[in-house]
Amino acid sequence: MCRRQWLALALLTPCATADKLYTHGYAAIANHTLPLWLGQCPSASPCCMAWRAKVARHFALLQGQYEASNASKWAHLHQETKRSWSTGVEKELMKNGKNNHLVGVYDLFEPTWNCDTADRMPPVPGDGPKWVCGLDALGHKESPSGHKPGGGGCLAYSFGSNGETSFEAALKHRVPHCAIYTFDPFLSEKAFPGSEPKLAKVRAAEAAGVLTFVSKGLVGVDTKTGRALPVGAYKGVQPQGLPIRPMMASLGHTGRVIDVLKVDIERSEFEAFADPDFFGGACLEGMRPWRAIGQLQLELHGFDFPRVIQLMERLHMCGFALFAKEMNHWGCGGIRCGEFSFVTSAHAFADFAHTHPSCWPTEAQVASADAQKKKL
Numbered sequence: 001m002c003r004r005q006w007l008a009l010a011l012l013t014p015c016a017t018a019d020k021l022y023t024h025g026y027a028a029i030a031n032h033t034l035p036l037w038l039g040q041c042p043s044a045s046p047c048c049m050a051w052r053a054k055v056a057r058h059f060a061l062l063q064g065q066y067e068a069s070n071a072s073k074w075a076h077l078h079q080e081t082k083r084s085w086s087t088g089v090e091k092e093l094m095k096n097g098k099n100n101h102l103v104g105v106y107d108l109f110e111p112t113w114n115c116d117t118a119d120r121m122p123p124v125p126g127d128g129p130k131w132v133c134g135l136d137a138l139g140h141k142e143s144p145s146g147h148k149p150g151g152g153g154c155l156a157y158s159f160g161s162n163g164e165t166s167f168e169a170a171l172k173h174r175v176p177h178c179a180i181y182t183f184d185p186f187l188s189e190k191a192f193p194g195s196e197p198k199l200a201k202v203r204a205a206e207a208a209g210v211l212t213f214v215s216k217g218l219v220g221v222d223t224k225t226g227r228a229l230p231v232g233a234y235k236g237v238q239p240q241g242l243p244i245r246p247m248m249a250s251l252g253h254t255g256r257v258i259d260v261l262k263v264d265i266e267r268s269e270f271e272a273f274a275d276p277d278f279f280g281g282a283c284l285e286g287m288r289p290w291r292a293i294g295q296l297q298l299e300l301h302g303f304d305f306p307r308v309i310q311l312m313e314r315l316h317m318c319g320f321a322l323f324a325k326e327m328n329h330w331g332c333g334g335i336r337c338g339e340f341s342f343v344t345s346a347h348a349f350a351d352f353a354h355t356h357p358s359c360w361p362t363e364a365q366v367a368s369a370d371a372q373k374k375k376l
Contacts, residue, residue, distance in 0.1 A: 022313050026066035030059055033319045040349035047359035051352060058321055061112040069108040105305045106327065106338045109312050113321035113343060116355040122170035130167055130262055130297035131324030131341040134351025138259055138294070139175045154178035155256055158211070159218045160264035161187065163198025165205040167262060172210045178259070180210065181251065185217035185240050214251070217241035218263065220271040243275045259294040259347065267301040273311055294347035296320060299328065301337045319344050
């Protein structure tokens with residue numbers, strides 16, 4: 001393992017290693033995303049020096065994970081899984097209740113970023129809550145609209161509901177001005193009989209001002225045809241869905257930042273996050289989604305080793321840093337799903353600066369900023 005530069009960052013010169021599991025690998029990720037993380041605080045102030053040390057630790061931990069997971073045994077399992085996936089190996093695993101090597105795909109990636117403030121929302125045991133980073137900083141996010149819903153302030157998208165709105169309610173309680181949109185194409189009285197009680201719960205939350213309900217799902221784009229991939233059919237019914245950018249446009253959110261993006265869409269996440277206009281190759285082409293997302297709460301489903309590896313690498317390449325992880329022991333057979341929470345550099349720095357006095361503006365700087373606002 002090559003030497004890591006923890007503080008000098010001159011600048012975390014990546015190790016030259018042959019990647020066996022990954023399309024790009026750690027070196028490409030560091031070259032592509034490190035400047036953005038450092039650029040959040042480029043001066044030589046005490047605040048920025050502390051920030052650079054924190055960023056250095058994140059990249060050092062990430063480098064170690066990529067080197068460890070690139071070991072021959074994991075590369076071998078990756079190839080074996082590719083060959084055997086179509087033979088029903090996951091079904092057999094669940095039938096026998098055995099925790100075999102396929103479960104190890106979720107062990108390859110552990111949190112590398114430490115949010116200065118993180119909350120489990122809502123703060124209760126069980127399935128449903130998500131870890132969220134920097135809610136206090138999010139609560140202070142300025143908006144030219146005065147934090148009015150639908151304006152330029154806090155914006156949250158929650159994909160996948162199944163009638164459960166406790167996450168949205170907890171977020172609204174902590175950040176009252178946040179405009180929250182809940183998406184679920186499977187809550188329809190006509191298309192999906194029996195979903196009425198679940199829809200009623202969501203409508204009640206909407207009536208209470210907690211959220212706005214949208215009966216569409218999140219889909220990806222076919223990289224060959226450029227067409228939106230359909231949402232997975234349920235009982236022979238094909239629900240409606242849109243890729244992320246058209247979805248934002250349909251709601252009048254083009255150019256906005258999604259401060260909190262929660263995605264729990266029962267295995268459709270792999271197609272949704274393959275959308276080249278938002279993730280995937282777009283990161284390499286300069287279309288950087290971290291400019292449009294503050295943090296991501298994502299549940300991964302299944303033991304599809306190659307797809308999990310591909311998705312995690314794609315998120316790292318797009319500038320996401322994992323800050324929380326917990327396996328779902330309440331569903332998915334206890335071992336088949338995992339909750340992963342990521343943050344991007346802009347919100348990570350907002351959370352950092354909010355808790356570090358060395359980053360707080362002086363009285364003179366506040367007065368100058370107020371004077372500039374009055375001129376506008």
